[in-house]
Amino acid sequence: MTDDHYSKCCPIKPPKPEAPVPWPLGALVWLGIILGVGGGAYVCVMWLVSSAF
Secondary structure, eight states, X not given: OOOHHHHHHSOOOOOOOOOOOOOOHHHHHHHHHHHHHXXXXXXXXXXXXXXXX
């Protein structure tokens, strides 16, 4: 519990909300590569399955 006298003479500033840290460029590049490879593999599998039947 806070002391009323202390809070009146010495105002306590509330902490700032933490801003999200932006991802580094390398992480975004790797994420794009992984998504691109995964998407390409998905398209290839779908094409193989559709051409097999």
